[in-house]
Amino acid sequence: MSLSWKKGLGTVASIGMIGALLAGCGTNSTSPASSNGTNAGGTSSDSSKPVEGGSITLDSTQAVPDLDPAVAFDTTSAEVDEAVYQQLVTYDKGSYNIVGSLAKNWEVSQDGKTYTFHLRDDVKYSNGDPMVASDFVFELQRLLDKKMQPKPSPGSQFFLDIEGAQAYYDGQAKTISGVKTPDDHTLVITLVKPEQFFLKILAMPFLSAVDPKFVKQVGNAKLDTSEAMGTGPFEVQTNNQNEVVLVRNPNYWQKDSDGNKLPYLDKVTINVNNNEQVDALHWEQGQTAFMSPWLMGGDGIPPSAYPTIMTKYKSDVLKQPQNSIYYIGLNMKPTLDGKPNPLSNLKVRQAIEYATDDSQFIKINNGAVEGLNQPLPNTMDGYVKNLDPSATYKYDVSKAKELMKEAGYANGFTAEYWNENNPTDKKDDQAFQSMLSQIGIKLDIHEVTWKDFLTKAMSGTAQMYWSGWQQDFPDASDFLNTLFNSNQIEPGNNMNNYSNPQVDQWLNEAEYSTDSQQRDELYAKVINKVMSDAAWVPTIQNVGYYTIQPWVHGFYTSPVMYDPFGTIWVDPGHNS
Template sequence: MTAAWKKGLGTVASIGVIGALLAGCGTNSTTDNATNGGNASTSTGKPVEGGSITLDAIQAVPDLDPAIAFDTTSAEVDYAVYEQLVTYDKGSYNIVGDLAKSWDVSQDGKTYTFHLQPGVKFSNGDPLTSKDFVFELERLLDKNMQPKPSPGSQFFLNITGAQAYYDGQAKTISGVSTPDDQTLVIHLDKPEQFFLKILAMPFLSAVDPKFVNQVGNAAMDTTKAMGTGPFMLKSNSQSKVVLVKNPHYWKKDSSGNQLPYLDQVTINISNNSQLSAMHWEQGQTAFMSPWLEGGDGIPSSQYPTIMNNPKYKNLVMKQDMNAVFFYGLNTKPTIDGKPNPLSNVDVRRAIEYGFDDSQIVKLNNGAVKSSNQPLPDSLPGYVQKLDPSATYTTDVAKAKQLLAKAGYSKGLTIDLWNENTDAAKKEDQAFQAMMKNIGVTVNLHEVTWKDFLTKSMSGDAQAFGTGWNQDFPDASDFLNTLFNSSQIPQNNMTNYSNPQVDQWLNQAQYSTDTEQRNELYGKVINQVMSDAVVVPLYQNVGYYCVQPWVHGFYTSPVMYDPLATIWVDPGH
């Protein structure tokens, strides 16, 4: 599989952008025993308190500080240690209260009043107050915060006074107030339908100001952590993360049992995915997931072993992931001082007609879903039936006709940039062969992830293979980010600029009318595909391998592994 922005396994490249190396493509098709996502859950029964589990992860935690964390490995740990005002209900997109017991929204959609859960304490025993969220928001919006600023500041600039605070023009955030220790009021400049989804991200977690000031930002991001979540951080190193039960945790299950059930979670760090699969097959680890292993969750070397073995395949759950992968086609008139043939829409459309997505799905052995647009089919705004002008089938003759119309009857040459993984190379070589059939020569430039980011984010990659993984489940996070001309070139790396598309995107961004938003995003998708800005490759699918002695595990299209609700059979 190719790389993806955000929520991945890389390091922060810039404000709001994160590299994600989603490696580990499958080598066999999904079996009928893989449970469909959303409702997937392990067996239930009366929970057993105590015990511990061991897990493997392919990467150490880059950032413990929730204000800084913007990758899957960090989020897996941060969601166990910290909590937010709201979260997602089990296996769904429904927002429910977390540290906020309830909230009110003004009629104009611009004022949110949150009422906190009573009696919540941090793991050191300090009481939670509404002022703790103001403290964290000020950290998020401190562009000079050391040792590094928050990559999440962009999500909160719609809060009244946030931009002035971020720019250093105000000492407080005027749109935030705390009438009392249990009430937090947030005013927005414009109504934002997805604001609660932003609050469910790790950034605005509850943190203890006294603790942060005591240990300092650097330590909080690397070795120290203290939140209100179900677990506390015992230790964090490049080789191991150890989490232990938070004795002050406030939440109980539906039967009144104290959460979490486990006493300890140990995550061993190893970049040997084959060894991780072997540990699971031998029963040494509790589960494998995309958040721990990257990609589809099952290391590619062991995919056939697991999916074709009756002993293992019944232990696999499947969950569609909100991630799309594509080849981007740069629309700039010139690149590196030379005319860019991809600036001609007929050339881009010819590439669409010359592409056969079924070959890419086969390369991934059916472990991914075919895609025809830059939005996952699980999100509102997805177009069930694209306009004829936005629909492409494999048609070599038509592709050649379009190239001739554009003045390239004798063919042309383009440069394709991608990461230098084996999986990406296979996909690129397949694409290269497809393009040769229509008279397009593709020069491959497969480089390190860091070098790829440098090239593509400069806006000078003529064509590139990448993807987008959600920050929060909303069409705006995909479409506005990838295709609004205001995002050129850092996120909109195709340099696509269409005033009509910008108008639709800007209107949908702050519309509170769901039907109108979906209609506008549908127009954007049809226009983008008609303009042939991206060649959709596939949607990612996550596979979770869970031991039979692990209970209370469920998959989610949004959230990470549910460590708080997991319990294990006695003896494990």
């Protein structure tokens, strides 16, 4: 099981609820309560008074690939970025409800296409520069600059429905016509057509407030690696391959319900250590404040430690559905590196489906995960309970061998296989390698850093690979449209190079439908077709676990957001 997810950034909110958000006004921003997060083990009550100061230490399995919110597209990066940067809107604590963040409130036009955001006038970046509406225009231009160096934003596709965005992206316009700033604290965004989940897209890290003057001063490369500058509760003091150090933003605007300035903590230190057994030991010894899916990857508890922690420390464990899945990618390009690609043959891909025994992956993870038979977790609207027979695969080596023979590969072939280099993934890789060896496919395994894996897979040149997807926003389109629409091949999200005109038509129709039943029907067609085409092999889905020290307070889980560094406080005098 991969310890990090590529982002697409609980159960999906109903279409009716999303429609209501579209048609009505935004609500006023809500400050987090002083200490009403869920605390593990019941060691502190809701009436506990927060304590300012102190620090926490955490372990993370991977270094942060990207600090720049315009290009960050993985969970490891987003964990840190969301402590440093903020967006117009966000999710209310522990729910799918959209509330204001840097926007105090907003209105949506009757036709559902124009959003008018009224921004807070008391927000400063951590360097003291004031935040203004034009900062979002600047960031949107960065998102839509396909030639941005050192690398363009993988999030551009989420914003192409803004009026004039496509023309700007294509280099046919110098401005984005659908974005206006009547004054420093008003931002108007007009869409080409209504998009029911647009507010959820705005809650993603991509369109964060960034300081144009600062970005121009340090350059994109440094902004992505060491010189982050946001309006969030923390600022980056250190970011390297060994650790990330966050310190309190002295200019942070938000307060708790009692009027106390946030954040409470002075410092958060995240040590990079991909030895999951050591990570678990550090927590058991009290050296680290908590473990979570965002830091540890997967389900949050390292698989090797899962039996012990669930036995000895169950009262310190919180559970939160993750809406995240894992799969084995099968690249369909006819040729790779100038050589014919056997995976372009449907029968070969179907043979791999039949040769894959998902139960082994569940055993490797000590039962902490669930099986998966399609590209949606069973916690989301759109999940198909009964797949078509042509889209259903059961472990059957004899059937797999028969398909390999029919495809002309009775003697098998060698395939390149890519994954992240961590202990659990190595076990998964070895298990999969053994499965495919039974049908004559020899895997040449490449286990690399998370950053190098992303570079290879997103280039569309990885022949086979193990990867995962964590929702960007709670809607089936974020999985299906992002991963299987042929227009996602170039941005690097459709890493399999899957292209089916009928699937594209269904996806494009569902993307803008406001009829929940119609959307579910269209997505069911997509899922069945994608699986009958054996586009990739679904393996397991996550159940998120969080282990929280009794001396940590203000922590809460969310079906959408990352760990709440801004509201955490620790017992007086305690420094981990």
